[in-house]
Amino acid sequence: MDKPPINIVWLKRDLRTQDHAPLQQAEQDGLPYLVIYLYEPTLIQYPDTSDRHLQFVYHSTQVMNTVWKSVQREVHLFYGDAIDVFGFFIEKYDLKKVFSHQETGTQITYDRDKAVAQLFKKYKIDWLESPTNGVVRGITNRDGWDKQWYATMYSKPIQNTYNLPEPELLGHDFLLPFSFLKRIKDYSDLYQPAGEVNGWKYLRSFTQRRGFNYHRFISKPTQSRSSCGRVSPFLTWGNLSIRQVYQYVKDHPNFRSNKRAFMGFLDRLKWHCHFIQKFEVECAYETHCINRGYELLERTLNEDFITAWKTGTTGFPLIDACMRCVIATGWINFRMRAMLVSFLCHHLFQDWRSGVYHLAQQFLDYEPGIHYPQFQMQAGTTGVNTIRMYNPTKQAQDHDPEGVYIRKWIPELRNIPQQYIHEPWKMTLLEQGFAGIEIGKDYPKPIIDLKKSGRIAREAIWGHRKNKVVQQEKQRILDTHTRRGQFS
Ligand SMILES: Cc1cc2nc3c(=O)[nH]c(=O)nc-3n(C[C@H](O)[C@H](O)[C@H](O)COP(=O)(O)OP(=O)(O)OC[C@H]3O[C@@H](n4cnc5c(N)ncnc54)[C@H](O)[C@@H]3O)c2cc1C
Structure with missing residues (x-):
């Protein structure tokens, strides 16, 4: 029997439904596609990772599922290393294209990506990676970097629409083990709530009131908890794109009366990409x-x-x-x-x-x-x-x-x-x-x-x-x- 042709959107640190290039490309391509997130045991065991990260990811995907309810789409979670999970897709489907964002990660995720690229090459699968925020791949110095960063921030965010049907997900061996699922469903009340809907709430309250004293309280351990943006986990896990946040704050009606505070915040969004750019060039x-x-x-x-x-x-x-x-x-x-x-x-x-x-x-x-x-x-x-x-x-x-x-x-x-x-x-x-x-x-x-x-x-x-x-x-x-x- 012929294998069903499909595309895949591989989510990484981009757990949102809007301003999302890979999701847009998958829709434009026209072939039915699945959206997947991989909990990779090799990465989970790496010493930089902890349960709170895995939990934030899980709850972010659940928020995406809620947002997507009306378009009957969902994030499919897998527990397995990328090579093995994609091995399953190659075996059961006629996998044509994989869409994802470029990931600026540690050596271990870089090596994983190299191995996956080789697998895709072997099976003639196109892997289309979109730039993440203002980080540029393949540069060796910073000439022209600032200009390019502003060009990205001032360009129109992608308005994702969802029309294509989801293909059937065939049976596989990568279901989340019960104990693991229990572990990642858990969530402390003391952590910031995950997901794009919550990210927008934080951004709104920052611009409506919390951020007016941003610059005054930034170094204070107590006051900064409410006066800072507190958008960092949402940016890290891609619940919000830097461009969404940048434009929201810059265009906010309260910007003019809080210029010093809000500009301080916007500058730091640039630092965000500036630091990641260093790591992109030298992950040592x-x-x-x-x-x-x-x-x-x-x-x-x-x-x-x-x-x-x-x-x-x-x-x-x-x-x-x-x-x-x-x-x-x-x-x-x-x-x-x-x-x-x-x-x-x-x-x-x-x-x-x-x-x-x-x-x-x-x-x-x-x-x-x-x-x-x-x-x-x-x-x-x-x-x-x-x-x-x-x-x-x-x-x-x-x-x-x-x-x-x-x-x-x-x-x-x-x-x-x-x-x-x-x-x-x-x-x-x-x-x-x-x-x-x-x-x-x-x-x-x-x-x-x-x-x-x-x-x-x-x-x-x-x-x-x-x-x-x-x-x-x-x-x-x-x-x-x-x-x-x-x-x-
Ligand atoms: C040792 C050390 C480790 C850090 N590790 C991380 C990390 O893993 N993840 C992380 O997001 N930030 C890290 N930071 C930077 C900074 O402390 C946090 O970004 C900030 O506290 C997040 O809170 P906020 O969203 O309220 O920031 P805000 O002050 O509201 O700033 C808005 C956004 O700008 C970016 N930003 C702010 N300050 C910096 C900075 N100094 N460098 C780069 N980007 C910045 C963040 O994306 C932040 O969310 C680290 C700082 C230090 C000194």
Whole structure:
């Protein structure tokens, strides 16, 4: 019997129904097509991945299904590695074309894509990949990049329509195992709700009110939770395209009266693509110091330090509050992310690789193309950026002066008098008794001497900037990854 001819739309980090080039191309092609998402065991086991990512994806696809109800279309979920799932389609169907977005992922997803491309080539299947947001494939420097980015952002978003029927999905061996399904259906109330409908809600509330003080509160751990856009998970998993968000904010009636705040937000949408572009060109950001000269800076592994950092038990209240908060909710603001990395890599003087996957797992918005370059920037291993060492006590005094955030995330410190909230170790035993806490037992003593460790790190890291390899690498990085005159 003849195999039924079909096309496939392979969803990756583009879980939305509008402004979606692959879905538009599939409709225009005219052949019945299936829309699939693959839960790939090889990727799920990779240390950057955690259940919250898988859950966000699952709930995003369920929202797509709801939006698509009237057009009788759905996302079909598979549990299997791409090669095996596409093997099934090749065996049972006359698979003509596969449409997807280009993915700027880690080496493991890049290798997967190469293997899939080979399979498609063997069976003469066309794989049409569309650019993702403003990221450009195949460039070796940034000449003309900014201009192209704006051209993309100002072009008309795709208005997807759905007319073609879905072909029948034949029986297969890649159903989601029951226990896995249960695992990904679960969802903490403390995470942002997934899916494009929720993404639009966040965007609306940002422009209607939340974002008016965007620039004032961006560094505050408490206020930023409502004043920031909070669109990052929706962008990471493609519930919203950058172009949709850009145009929505730029064209909003409140833009003119909130220009400073909204422009600050729009600039960051460009940073989003700018960072992913770095990773697109050099995905070794995940595993190697991007400035190879920093591989020569020796650090002594201290497992106890790393465990204390990961579990929010370092004895420094703001560090611990941030870590506990991100574990519980999946989000902290930029400044606090930077501070956590700086503390690990500077004050604790640990290799950035000892913490990079831990935070990737916690961030609901984990985006490889932003995460690794940002992590290295904050760890001071690029050689081109100013090295920032955040003093966690000063950060706490500046950005959480009354300790509201600290008290919320470290219940042990709830009853500490105001004057000690940032330095509880300074309380006398008598004062500890009055506050009902014993420092060293109920809450840890600081695991390091901040002043001493800051001085040692500064000498080592600042001193290393003159290293010959660091200097050579610096020029290469500037030529490849930066826009002229800009060092980020
Ligand atoms: C160590 C470290 C790791 C990070 N890892 C990630 C990550 O995995 N995923 C991620 O989306 N962001 C990451 N960021 C950047 C930034 O912290 C988040 O984008 C931001 O906190 C998301 O919240 P928001 O949507 O409210 O941002 P807003 O301030 O409202 O900004 C709007 C959007 O602009 C983009 N953006 C904002 N700040 C940055 C930035 N500094 N660099 C690049 N893009 C930016 C994001 O897409 C964000 O959603 C990281 C920062 C650091 C220091």
